[in-house]
Amino acid sequence: MTPGGGGPMKDCEYSQISTHSSSPMESPHKKKKIAARRKWEVFPGRNKFFCNGRIMMARQTGVFYLTLVLILVTSGLFFAFDCPYLAVKITPAIPVVGGILFFFVMGTLLRTSFSDPGVLPRATPDEAADLERQIDIANGTSSGGYRPPPRTREVIINGQTVKLKYCFTCKIFRPPRASHCSLCDNCVERFDHHCPWVGNCVGKRNYRFFYMFILSLSFLTVFIFAFVITHVILRSQQTGFLNALKDSPASVLEAVVCFFSVWSIVGLSGFHTYLISSNQTTNEDIKGSWSNKRGKENYNPYSYGNIITNCCAALCGPISPSLIDRRGFIQPDTPQPAAPTNGITMYGATQSQSNMCDQDQCIQSTKFVLQAAATPLLQSEPSLTSEELPLPGKTTLGTPCATLSLGQPTPPSSMPNLTSETVLTDMIPLKEEHDGHQFLTPEEAPSPPGMLSTGSPITHSHTLHVLSLASQDSLHEDSVRGLVKLSSV
Numbered sequence: 055m056t057p058g059g060g061g062p063m064k065d066c067e068y069s070q071i072s073t074h075s076s077s078p079m080e081s082p083h084k085k086k087k088i089a090a091r092r093k094w095e096v097f098p099g100r101n102k103f104f105c106n107g108r109i110m111m112a113r114q115t116g117v118f119y120l121t122l123v124l125i126l127v128t129s130g131l132f133f134a135f136d137c138p139y140l141a142v143k144i145t146p147a148i149p150v151v152g153g154i155l156f157f158f159v160m161g162t163l164l165r166t167s168f169s170d171p172g173v174l175p176r177a178t179p180d181e182a183a184d185l186e187r188q189i190d191i192a193n194g195t196s197s198g199g200y201r202p203p204p205r206t207r208e209v210i211i212n213g214q215t216v217k218l219k220y221c222f223t224c225k226i227f228r229p230p231r232a233s234h235c236s237l238c239d240n241c242v243e244r245f246d247h248h249c250p251w252v253g254n255c256v257g258k259r260n261y262r263f264f265y266m267f268i269l270s271l272s273f274l275t276v277f278i279f280a281f282v283i284t285h286v287i288l289r290s291q292q293t294g295f296l297n298a299l300k301d302s303p304a305s306v307l308e309a310v311v312c313f314f315s316v317w318s319i320v321g322l323s324g325f326h327t328y329l330i331s332s333n334q335t336t337n338e339d340i341k342g343s344w345s346n347k348r349g350k351e352n353y354n355p356y357s358y359g360n361i362i363t364n365c366c367a368a369l370c371g372p373i374s375p376s377l378i379d380r381r382g383f384i385q386p387d388t389p390q391p392a393a394p395t396n397g398i399t400m401y402g403a404t405q406s407q408s409n410m411c412d413q414d415q416c417i418q419s420t421k422f423v424l425q426a427a428a429t430p431l432l433q434s435e436p437s438l439t440s441e442e443l444p445l446p447g448k449t450t451l452g453t454p455c456a457t458l459s460l461g462q463p464t465p466p467s468s469m470p471n472l473t474s475e476t477v478l479t480d481m482i483p484l485k486e487e488h489d490g491h492q493f494l495t496p497e498e499a500p501s502p503p504g505m506l507s508t509g510s511p512i513t514h515s516h517t518l519h520v521l522s523l524a525s526q527d528s529l530h531e532d533s534v535r536g537l538v539k540l541s542s543v
Contacts, residue, residue, distance in 0.1 A: 094380040098176055099240040107381040109168040111253050112238050118167060118253030125163070125271070128311050129156045132278045135304040136285045143288055148281060155274040162267035163252060170376045171257035172243035174224065174232060182225035189220075214355035231356070233337055243377075247336040256336075259376070262369050265326050272316070272323045279312035333357040333364040 094107035102111050111118070129152075137149040177185065189205065205220030207227055218227045221234050224241045228234070233245035235255050244258035256264045282305045289298035299306055329339060332346050333356050344354035358364055 090383045092380070093378065093382050093384060096384065097378070097380065099173065100238055101240070103380065110170050110380060111167055112248070112250075112255065114237065114250060115253040117250040121163070121251045124311065124315070125156075125159060128278060128308055129274070131304040131308050132282065135302055136282055136308070139285055139288075139302075140281055144284070152274075152277060152281075155270060155277060158270045159267065159274050162263050162270060165263040166256070166260045166267055167252045167254050169254075169260045169263070170378065170380070171255040171261075172245075172259040172374070173238075173255075173257075173376075173378050174226065174228070174241040174243055175378050176223075176241075177225035185225065185227075212355035214353065216355065231335060231338070243374075244335060245337055259373060262373075265323075265330065265369070268319060268323045268326065272320045275312050275316045275319055278308060279316055282308045282312065330365050330368045331361040333367065 092107055094103045094110075097103070100113045102113055102115070103109060104111075132152065133149060133156075137152065140148045205222075207218040209216050209218060209230065211230060216230050218230065220227050221241050223234060223239065226241065228241055229243060231244045232241055234241045235245065235248050237248050238255055240255070242255050242257040244261070246256040246261055246264075248255050249264065252264065252267070254260070285302065286295075286298050286305050286309070289301060292298075293301065326336075329336065332354065334344065334354060338344060343352070344356075345352050346354060346357070358367065
């Protein structure tokens with residue numbers, strides 16, 4: 055109820071005032087919210103992402119699907135046609151062990167294929183420019199010739215000199231043991247190789263899962279092949295070899311697939327077991343980068359000198375976090391507020407924002423100088439005594455002045471015909487609009503260049519002499535020219 059006993063108070067609706075900078079013609083309520091994008095959506099490498107960036111694979115995944123089909127079909131036929139007979143004739147533990155191996159193989163395969171192998175993030179434009187500047191400084195920019203400067207750095211690791219190569223795609227110096235994958239177009243930390251069978255690179259973050267995959271797949275292949283042959287032999291003892299093949303044609307298909315694949319899988323497992331025991335990568339072994347003997351010059355600086363320690367370092371160490379943060383949000387650029395123009399083109403509007411801010415501060419300071427310096431020129435009384443001198447923070451005018459409009463200074467080029475009225479109208483702020491500011495007195499204001507000529511009889515003293523009309527106009531014109539020069543600095 056209102057205090058006067060009237061009707062109920064009407065509900066007032068308040069609209070929230072937008073504090074963000076917007077154009078005068080744009081309403082804050084009509085702005086559309088831009089959905090934040092994740093980093094995997096703009097990832098520069100040649101990769102495919104699924105499940106909102108949780109799954110990361112190479113772009114060529116055809117061979118990976120072939121791997122899945124071979125494992126699923128072979129294992130499915132084994133569990134469907136061989137395991138029932140073997141569980142009755144031999145032991146029920148056969149399908150149990152086969153199931154454990156199958157799930158372990160599938161788990162390590164998917165973990166290897168769907169994870170980040172250790173991709174190194176590319177340099178930002180600022181980081182790339184800074185690195186290029188460091189390279190130019192290190193190699194010298196005065197050296198003539200057409201050959202580009204060397205793009206290598208050297209570091210010492212366990213007494214061995216290791217060269218760090220520059221990646222022209224990622225704009226970084228690759229860490230030790232890192233290499234650029236041409237298929238995925240990424241620099242991978244501790245790069246081993248690109249494996250099309252798993253559809254991904256094999257690097258620092260998924261190498262242990264790759265090794266467990268091929269090792270468990272070797273056991274599964276040998277396990278299926280051995281018990282398929284056992285199944286055929288047991289049936290052939292009862293009904294003959296040909297009848298056994300006719301009764302279980304799936305066993306024949308399984309035996310053929312396992313026979314041709316077991317050699318490559320077992321051989322690959324043995325090769326990577328050797329690499330783990332010596333703490334090398336496939337890339338380093340193919341290039342012959344290191345030797346296993348400590349006495350040689352190119353001995354492996356990453357080896358611990360013990361097989362067990364090397365295996366523990368490769369398989370049991372902590373997994374480093376992903377460096378690309380593929381599910382993180384892209385941070386939008388912080389918008390910088392534009393300087394108000396009020397319909398007037400500012401001098402130096404094409405400069406950067408910081409220069410504009412410095413110019414605004416300079417213009418504001420010049421306005422205060424104009425306020426103080428122009429005060430004696432506006433006097434209508436013949437003289438000003440020491441008792442009537444204006445104090446700091448106050449302006450004393452002899453006669454009431456017309457209302458002055460506040461504006462912004464423009465350069466001399468934009469005002470070819472300057473008059474004292476227009477300059478004072480645009481330059482001098484009102485007292486009411488700048489209440490609380492400390493203005494300079496005529497004694498404190500410095501004389502700009504060109505304002506007073508040498509030997510002028512007018513000096514700052516406690517008593518100002520009467521100015522003639524002609525000298526006042528001349529002084530007025532000179533002071534305006536000098537102060538406009540100050541305002542355009």
